[in-house]
Amino acid sequence: MEIKVLGPGCANCHTMEQLTLAAVKELGIEARIEKISDIQEIMKYTMSTPGLVINGKLKHSGKPLPSLEKVKDLIKAEA
Amino acid sequence: MLHEFASLVTYQWFALASGSRLAAAVEFFVYDTIKIFLLLSVIIFAVSVIRSYFPPERTKKILSHKREFIGNILAALLGIVTPFCSCSAVPLFIGFVEAGVPLGVTFSFLISSPMINEVAVVLLWGLFGWKIAAIYLGTGLLVAVIAGFIIGRLKLEKWVEEYVYKIRLGEGQEIAKQVFRDRLQYAKENTVDILKRVWLYIFVAIGIGGVIHGYVPQDFLLKYAGPQNPFAVPIAVALGVPLYSNAAGVIPIVYALMEKGLSTGTVLAFMMAVTALSLPEVIILKKVLKVPLLAVFVGIMTVTIIAVGYLFNAIL
Numbered sequence: 001m002e003i004k005v006l007g008p009g010c011a012n013c014h015t016m017e018q019l020t021l022a023a024v025k026e027l028g029i030e031a032r033i034e035k036i037s038d039i040q041e042i043m044k045y046t047m048s049t050p051g052l053v054i055n056g057k058l059k060h061s062g063k064p065l066p067s068l069e070k071v072k073d074l075i076k077a078e079a
Numbered sequence: 080m081l082h083e084f085a086s087l088v089t090y091q092w093f094a095l096a097s098g099s100r101l102a103a104a105v106e107f108f109v110y111d112t113i114k115i116f117l118l119l120s121v122i123i124f125a126v127s128v129i130r131s132y133f134p135p136e137r138t139k140k141i142l143s144h145k146r147e148f149i150g151n152i153l154a155a156l157l158g159i160v161t162p163f164c165s166c167s168a169v170p171l172f173i174g175f176v177e178a179g180v181p182l183g184v185t186f187s188f189l190i191s192s193p194m195i196n197e198v199a200v201v202l203l204w205g206l207f208g209w210k211i212a213a214i215y216l217g218t219g220l221l222v223a224v225i226a227g228f229i230i231g232r233l234k235l236e237k238w239v240e241e242y243v244y245k246i247r248l249g250e251g252q253e254i255a256k257q258v259f260r261d262r263l264q265y266a267k268e269n270t271v272d273i274l275k276r277v278w279l280y281i282f283v284a285i286g287i288g289g290v291i292h293g294y295v296p297q298d299f300l301l302k303y304a305g306p307q308n309p310f311a312v313p314i315a316v317a318l319g320v321p322l323y324s325n326a327a328g329v330i331p332i333v334y335a336l337m338e339k340g341l342s343t344g345t346v347l348a349f350m351m352a353v354t355a356l357s358l359p360e361v362i363i364l365k366k367v368l369k370v371p372l373l374a375v376f377v378g379i380m381t382v383t384i385i386a387v388g389y390l391f392n393a394i395l
Binding site: 013039042064 | 165166269272
């Protein structure tokens with residue numbers, strides 16, 4: 001599974017990355033997590049950061065941030 | 080009903096003596112706190128439901144075919160209801176330019192979005208009445224429309240970084256369609272999220288109000304920034320720019336200044352300078368704008384905000 005966290009580098013994007021790491025760890029899933037801060041790359045998916053892309057599909061974008069449970073659900077749905 | 084509850088808390092639960100200073104302060108605190116939190120919950124919830132219909136992708140689409148002026152007005156209005164975090168300013172800017180939204184219209188959006196904040200509207204309403212809240216809303220829109228329009232007229236496209244025009248967007252992916260229940264869920268999460276971030280500022284503001292009301296002498300600030308000082312407005316703006324805060328954070332200061340008898344226009348100008356002209360925002364925009372355009376942006380904003388300050392000092 002490939003997960004991308006999209007964010008130019010603000011606090012919300014950082015939180016999103018931590019949430020994703022925690023979710024993957026709790027689920028015990030093999031996943032490659034990548035933090036994307038390149039604007040052009042981010043904009044292939046969305047204009048509102050932070051964004052969460054799982055297997056090439058945009059699953060979340062913008063605020064408010066999803067809860068840990070929500071992130072786990074999103075990941076499970078793609079697993 | 081709120082008044083009765085506040086009296087109940089003050090005189091029954093705390094058993095304070097009627098007519099005492101402390102009782103008055105407690106009653107004021109209880110009443111104002113409940114009123115503001117009720118207003119906040121209801122209004123943020125309502126705004127969030129509206130917001131769920133205007134994600135940035137849709138806003139971009141709406142604005143892409145609009146002419147100047149009408150476009151500026153629409154952009155300023157959409158700035159209020161389109162949700163985005165300040166770190167999204169760059170992707171938003173690029174996305175708008177890419178979609179053919181005129182530069183001035185893009186600026187109207189970028190100005191109104193941080194400046195007009197539903198939390199600030201509620202707090203102004205709760206603490207100073209609906210008239211002041213309406214004035215804040217109206218002038219915020221006015222500044223966004225005028226400043227954006229002027230920037231558009233100046234034809235400054237050459238001072239946007241070249242790479243912005245070269246970026247070609249991917250198709251962009253829409254998040255799955257929302258049913259109404261999803262919107263309510265989003266609104267609930269958003270309301271809780273915002274309340275969690277602002278509750279402390281609100282207690283501080285109401286607390287400061289109470290203390291100042293009773294104990295601080297009036298003339299200290301008035302001497303420097305009162306109605307008789309013609310430079311009060313520019314001074315307030317100059318002080319406001321380097322102060323980085325969101326609308327909620329600035330509320331305690333605004334409350335204190337109003338309580339001290341500063342003119343409404345001066346305080347409004349200060350508030351707009353703090354929220355709309357923040358240094359971090361300018362640094363973020365530096366990624367897409369060259370220095371001359373940034374300078375024009377900051378200059379026009381400063382002048383319009385000062386003008387608004389004078390205008391309201393004159394008519395109120």
